[in-house]
Structures are given as C-alpha cells and as structure tokens.
Amino acid sequence: MEIDVVLPCLDEEAALPWVLERMPAGCRPIVVDNGSSDDSVKIATGLGARVIVEPRRGFGAACHAGLLAATSDIVAFMDADASLDPRQLSRVTGPVEAGDADLMLGRRIARSAGAWPPHARAANALLAHRLRRRTGAALHDLGPMRAARRTGLIALALRDRRFGYPLEMVLRAAAAGLRIGEAEVDYLPRAGRSKVTGTVRGTVRAIGDMRRVIRETA
Template identity: 55%
Template sequence: MEAVQVILPCWNEVAALPSVLASLPAGFTPLVVDNGSDDGSAEMARSLGAVVIDCPERGYGAACDAGLRAATAPVVAVMDADGSLDGADLPRLVAPILGRSADLSICSRRPAGRAAWSWRLRFANRRLAGQLSRRTGIKIIDLGPMRAARREALLDLDLRDRRSGYPAETLIAAADAGWRICQVDVGYAPRIGKSKITGTPLGALRAVQDLRAAIRS
C-alpha cells in the first residue's frame, strides 16, 4: 500500500489525542498541526510518537494548508483531532484514491445519536450540501471533515481559504477541475471535550458564514 499521512488540525485537543492517534491503522502516519494550543496538545502528540508542526496562523484552512505543505506522502487524508471520527474508517476512505477510481474521497457522517450532531448543525450542513450540489453539479450529502486525495493534486488546486470555508472550497475547486469525487459513509461520535467553534452559537454562525462565502465565491 502507498504511504498515507493523516493531517490532524489541532487546537486544544489534549484529551482526545490519545484515542485519536491510537485509532489510526498501520500504514497511516499522523501529522498533527498545532494551531496555537495552550493545553499541552503538541507535547502530548509528540509523546505518543506523532510528528507535530506548528501553524501560528489561526484557522482550520490554515492548519490544513500547513499540514498539506509539510506532508511528504503521495496520499494524504484529513481528519478532525477531536475524537468525533474513527481512524478505523480511513482505509475505506482512502481505498478509492489508492485504487485510482476517484480523485477526492469525502466522508458522509452517520451520527451516533443526537449528542454527536445537533439538529441545528445537521440542518445547516444539509442546506450547505444542497448549495454545493447545485454549484458543482455533483450530489453532495455532507461537507465531511474527513477526506483524502493525492497531495500534489491538492496543492495544484491552489486553495486560498484559511478558515472554515476550506472544505467547501476544496469540493468546488476539485469539481471545477473535473475531479472524480466519491463519498464514503463513516461513523460520527460526540467529540471529546468542548467544541471551540461549532459548540458555541457564535462559532457555529461564523463557520456557516465561512462555508457560504466559499460556495458563493
């Protein structure tokens, strides 16, 4: 199997990192992108054997971009570091990329109960996915936070968003470039610890605004 690096954007996830890193299957190497944590996340990740890079520019997109540029493997996956996603799902997500039947593989989340995904966020995700479907001409079910592609191809997309609009921009740029996009069902559990973005009304609003701006651009 080709080498795969897993980019883990991280902002104060010290409680979740042990289980997240332990969930990664053999052959999937973690690359933790510390986005200004002050809870010891970087130190925890290093103590568990993960490569850690610092990304002083705040924002989900900034962390993803820093991880992509620091990665060395031909295939990369992105996964949240909050414990909501299971690394055991990565082989199924990456399989279409390794088999060259798809150019971008994104997850479609199956929440494990209401605690994993509030109805407000689920409704917002559905609306935004519908907008993305109309924009790209591809039936999008979820703006999933777990995705995989070939590293050089992603760099060639020249993505610019450095905030929460990054996943939407990725899908739009990939569709515009004629990429084959597939969606893979994965489990979705309650995150470990308090959410810094979608866990607050203001944070959720900003994330939705960023995604809408990316779709409309």
C-alpha cells in the same frame, strides 16, 4: 502505501491519545497545532506523531500547513477531537488509492443523539444541497474526513485559511473536473466542546466563511 493524515489541532489533549492510538498501520499522523494552550503538542509528540506548529490561526491555515508538510502520494484529513474513528480512514483513502475517485469525503452518520447538534446538522444539510446543485457531485455532507492525492490538492491553489477551506476544496476540485465521491463514516460525540458546532455562534461564523468562499469561487 503510506498515507499522511493531517490532524488540525487546537486544545485537543483529551482526544489525541484515543485518536493517535487508533491510527492504522501505514497512516502517518501529522498533528498541526494551531495555538493550543494545553498539552496537545506534548501528548502528540509523546505518542509518536509528527508535530507542525502553525502560528496563523484558522482551521484552513492548519489544514494547509499539514498538506504542505506531507510527503505521501495520498493525503487524508480528519478532526483530532475523537468525533471520527481513524480505523475508518480506509473508507476514504481506498477509492483514491484504487483510482476510483480523486477526492473522497466521509459522510458522517451520527451514532448517538448528542454527536451532531440540530443547528449544525441543519446547516450542513442546506450546504450539501447547494453543493449538489453547484457541482453535480452526489454529496450529502461536507465531511472533515477526506482524502486525495497530494499533488492534485496543491494544484487547486486553495486560498481560504478559515472555516471555508473544506468547502473551497470541493468547489475547486469540481471546477477542475476531479471525480468526487462519498463514503459513510461513523460520527461520534467529540471529546470536549466543538469550536464550531458546539455553539450557534461558531456555526454562524463558519457559515459566514463558507458564503464568502461560494461568492469568491463563483
């Protein structure tokens, strides 16, 4: 089965070669450029990825553009910054393909001290705790590597186009009665500085987006 892999991208020229060269057979990368000022588009195109340009800035805007562009039955998402290994995609796509889960998330396990800043790890742990209480799903991480069936995701009618998009996906999936699972994946030091976890300001902005999503999906 071929699987489209959505890679939201903003200035990831340093990471894209490693990410795309490790894409497993049968996985078709869709790089969604969200306003890069570097050579991300050129590099992704040169390495054979399908490139979509999403002019509306926002993590959710890029993810959703990729979802709408995908044509495969199962669609996966992952960051394009080399913090996640494409060779581990089967850990989230496999249970969906087998019919054991409707939405699978990768639980990030840091493989070095610098992979996950303490402020970001703490914020994620608190959010995961709230998600467990809210949805009943045994989640420990709101991981960016995930997979689900395309039609099921589109039916959720996700509205957020910022950092709340991954959270809204889980909340609406739970409300729709979808089976949500989790599998461990390696979390590696990303190439370059993160737009979110790399700064306290970025983390605070993401938390604000997620709080808004929680209120709007209550």
